Amino acid sequence: MTHQHLTDEAKPPHAPTHRLTLCFSSTRRGARLARQLAVQQFTEWTGLPYESDPAGAVALVTAELASNAVRHGSLPGRDFRLTLFLLPDCFRVEVTDTRPEHLPPSAPPQPDEGTSGRGLLLVEAYADRWGRAVRDAYTKTVWAEVRFRPMGS
Structure with missing residues (x-):
């Protein structure tokens, strides 16, 4: 699996076959609900089991993006938005918050760079x-795409 970090692509490269957008409160509970919804939609749209590796990847990625929106991207009284896309070759998670000035680093930290951004x-x-x-x-908006193989492939 090759991982690629891109900072300039705001829209999915292909037309989604499914799309869902919901807002959540900028709280730990909101982040937890966003993660649960993302995994539920992933399994429903793809037919893959909840215990599958791609579903686990969707859970971890969504949890991190949503918790970052709560911790670093929220203003009092403002929600964050979760948008899920089922694309031909992947599942895309987008989390939009209200703090454009607090961008995540362009690359994850190195092991010796402290604890922030882990x-x-x-x-x-x-x-x-x-x-x-x-x-x-x-x-x-911070987004991530998780590739998967559809059932029966």
């Missing part, structure tokens, strides 16, 4: 591609 190592390990995009003056 969750991005999980994203780097479990996502096939990921990146960030600032689409306007009020929001930023």
Whole structure:
């Protein structure tokens, strides 16, 4: 599996076969619910079991992106948005928050660079591609794509 980090691609490269967008409160509970929803939609849309490796990757990636939105991207009273896409070759998770000035680093930290940004190592390990995009003056989106093989392939 090759992992590629991109910072400039804001939109999925292919038309999605399924798409879902919901807002969640910028709380730990909201982040947990976002993770649960992402895995539920992944298994429903792909037919793969909850215990599959791709479903686990979706859970870890979504948990990290959502918790980062809560910790580093929230303003009081503002929610974060989760958008899920089923693309022909992958499942894409996008988390949009209200702090465009707080971008994640362009690459995960090295082992000797302290403790901040460690969750991005999980994203780097479990996502096939990921990146960030600032689409306007009020929001930023961090996204990740997890490849999978459809049932019966």
